[in-house]
Amino acid sequence: MQRPDLSDLPEEVVAYILALEEALAAEGSPSPAGGGASFEPSEPPTTINVITVTAEGLAKRTPRHLYGRQRRSGMGVFDIEGPETDPPAILAVADEAETILVCTSSGRIFRLPVAGLPETPVRGRGQPLAGQLPLLPNERPVAVLPDGRGAYLALASERGWVRRVRASFVGQAMFQGTSFHDAAQGGPLVAACWSSGDEELLLVTGRGQALRFAERHVRDRQGCLGMRVDPDDRVVAIAAVSETSGVFLVGEDGKGTIRLMRGLRANKAPGAGGKAAIKADAVRGAVTVREGDDLFLISRLSKIIRFAADEVPAKEGVVQGVNCMSLRADEVVAVTVSAI
Helix, strand or coil: CCCCCCCCCCHHHHHHHHHHHHHHHHHHCCCCCCCCCCCCCCCCCCEEEEEEEECCCCCEEHHHHHCCCCCCCCCCCEECCCCCCCCCEEEEEEEECEEEEEECCEEEEEEEEEEHHHHHHCCCCCCCCCCCEEEECCCCEEEEEEEECCCCCCEEEEECCEEEEEHHHCCCCCCEEECCCCCCCCCCEEEEECCCCCCEEEECCCCCEEEEEHHCCCECCCCCEECCCCCCCCEEEEEEECCCEEEEEECCEEEEEEEHHCCCCCCCCCCCCCCCCCCCCEEEEEEECCCCEEEEECCCCCCCEECCCCCCEEEECCCEECCCCCCCCCCEEEEEEEEE
């Protein structure tokens, strides 16, 4: 087959095609995984879905078993289709029978049934959530969480302010779009996670700084300053952890590590400056992982990769991380974890 003319394609797409051709040539295999990795056999059909949401609120869901597991450092496959100006921003995993909570930058929360999202193939077109998620001007979705996964919903703002909301307050009786955060206090909301009520919270910034403290210090609804953040930095993730936890951290360059909490001493109280958690200039996400979990990463160009978290070396100290996703003129924008 004659190679088509690529001159009219965007530079990022050409770079991806060239890199994929190099990987396939090196292996002598037609595998779409790239990086010398072939897909493992698919898991049995499941009702668990991978949910992708863009910065401006396009969304889709795809059954998890349609994503083949690759080796760490693979190139991934294209996922949600949308305008180039509206890149992917959020990944989540939930069963089609569940309800998800969509948290926005203004601190508002909406409840949406997973089954109400459009189901598409892996490379499928996203549909606007405008009808179910009436965003205000300059408001955007920042987190998607399955309902009922903890006793508290922990919220983190860009400048390090943390709040806890009892699960009952965001239950079925919640009025759609109820606000649980004042952007004037700590800046816009940027991340959320479930917690049990007696765990610790880990805040992570884009510069790779982190702070760990007992969540009992956070007053319900009123909140407190969880972490002092440098003016040129911002919080990007919050995770519920314990002394025995491991947290996967990934940078925009696709390099990641599992940081063991026993190597990151907890503070006696919130409100202090952070400590180095990973050597990275732009951390894009942090999720608590357990043995046997799978990780999903998605890039700005909508490439998504699934691989076993056990392939990432766990470290107690500060490291740069290992290559988790092969990128060409691209960057990682979001991560999620799924128990298998």
